[in-house]
Amino acid sequence: MIPTINSLPDELLVTVIESAVFEAISIDRETCSECARIPNNSLVKTLSLVSHRFCRIAQPYLFYAPRARHDGSDLSYPLNPLAKLRDTLESRKALCSRIRVLTIHLTRYTAHEDLEAAEHILRRLARPSCLTLEAGDDWGHPSQSRSLKMAVIVAATQCSTSVRHVHIGGQSASISQLFESKWNSLARLDLRHIGIIPSLKGKTVEFGSASFTTLSVRETNFLSSSLERIVRWPRKLEHFAFIKLQGSTSALDWNNILLPILKHHSSTLRTIDIRCGIDRSNGEPLFDARLFPCLTHLRLRCIKNINVLGPSVTHFTWDLPRANSYSSTGQIIPDDEENWSQFGERHEARLRDIATAAVAQDAALRTIHIEFHPGNDGREGPNPWNHYNTFSAWYPWELMERVRDEVLRPSGRELTYSRPPFETKTAWQRDFSAAVKQRENFLKRKIAEIQARERERRARGL
Structure with missing residues (x-):
């Protein structure tokens, strides 16, 4: 058979x-x-x-990975995912042990009954691994601030033995409640779009008590005291990311805020990922990878007067931003005073300095990666107007490859970069020529329109 x-x-x-x-x-x-x-x-x-x-x-x-969230825009939205999931788990209790990844999204329309449903769901979970708890903007409703607060507390008290990853997001999230939670097995904590957090002086934080080793802070404006308490909360921090993306262009005061905080974990940090501008208004940044003996992966935006060659750093990523960053005084930070959607000879010189130093010192560095995404104003594909305004006729990636072929590869090292919008130099130059012609035609039309209006004005005797 x-x-x-x-x-x-x-x-x-x-x-x-x-x-x-x-x-x-x-x-x-x-x-x-x-x-x-x-x-x-x-x-x-x-x-x-x-x-x-x-x-x-x-x-x-x-x-396995349900998403209980409101997709409607009013209180009469007929489908309530929170209530439906609660009722399903109540009628089929065996499914409570099947949920591993749970997302709960609470909006400004979340009613009290929905909060109770979220609390009920979290209490029923048997062994979840990842929790995503999001709260929408409070939109002037102070009561919304309690929604995520309740969810976080319940998740912490009911799921603390199995949860490995928690993602918390939303303007109305309450970070202060985190310090009341006991995360016995938490390995990773992600905070996103929390908003400006007041000082947590009223909260007693037992430094070096939390179990998570990975911390990501994204699109969030912390006061330095709050950020210090969160960074010092875990027993040891191995991976740290501080990311400000769309809508957030403030530069980070590295010397006075972040560096003193990270030094608390200087002996354990293996990954540092800083994706925002570095404010040098209080002096040149003093980042030195040699302060972090276990650091293997480093990602920075600014590399001027910064040492990225640590004893264990094998991968360095140079993150070229799409927009300028501003200091605390409102000025464009020195490293961003030109449009960052270009890569020219100045950038090549900085890259060559790092590569040459790595070879001369026989450093641990083996790979340099460049994140380079020319701006396109949100359009599909490259924008010839940006292309005309920010690029020369050279092929920017050719400058990177020149450093790779002349310095890095002969020493057994490598350079990579994000996928370019044009695969070949010929295509790049063809688009550049088209952009130049388009620009010239546009200027000719404008001049002709101005001259026509001037002739009409004179004809009317004005």
Whole structure:
């Protein structure tokens, strides 16, 4: 008898179904090893229609990574995901142990009943690994500030034994409540778009008590005292990211704020990722990778007068921003005084200095990566107007390759860069020529329109 898939025991069939439905989602700074692979619900539903046996095995994967969030814009929105998920878990209690990745999103329309549903769901979870707790902008509703506060407290007290990754976001999130939570197994904490946090002087923080080793702070404006308490909270910090993206162009005071804070974990940090401008109004930045003996991966925006060659740094990423950054005084920081959507000879010289120093010192550095995305005003593909205004006829990536071929590769090192909008120098120059011609035609039309209006004005005797 020829064996078929239906003749497989349940244990093997589970393995087959898992290999079919689980897929990698977009890997970014907000995912970890637990939530980077989740089931494809469309495939799960399709497999559930094959047979009763397939349905029994596949259907619970629909609850592996549920997202309970409001997508409506008013109080009468008919579908309430929080209440539906609560009722489903209440009627099928076995599914509570299936949830590994849970997202709860609370908006300004979240009613008291929905808050109770969120609390009920979190209490029912058996062994979740990743929790995403988001609160929308408070929109002038002070009561909204308690929504995420409650969810965080409940998640901390009910799921503390299994949760490995917590992502907290939203203007109305309360960071002060974090310090009241006991995260016994937490490995990663992500904070996003929290807003300006007041000083946490009233909160007693037991420094060196938290278990997480990875901390990411994104699109958030902290007072230095608050940031220091959060950074010093874990016993040891191995991975740290401070990211300000769209809508946030303030530069970071490295000397007076961040560097003194990170020195508390100088002996354990392995990754430092700073994706914002560095404010040098209080003196030149003093970052020296040699202060972090275990540091292997470093990502910075500013590299002027900064030593990136630490004893263990093997990968350095130069992050060229898409927009200018501003100091605390409102001035464009010196490293951003020209449009950063270009890469010219000045940038090549800085890159060559790092590469030459790495070779001369026989440093641990093996790879330099350049994040370079020419601005396009949000349009699809390269924008010839930006191309005309910010680039010469040279091919910017040719300058990077010149340093790679002349300095790095002969010493066994490598240079990589993000994918360019033009794959070849010929295509780049062809677009440059077209942009120049388009610009010239535009100026000719403008001049002709001005001359025509002037002739009309004179004809009317004005």
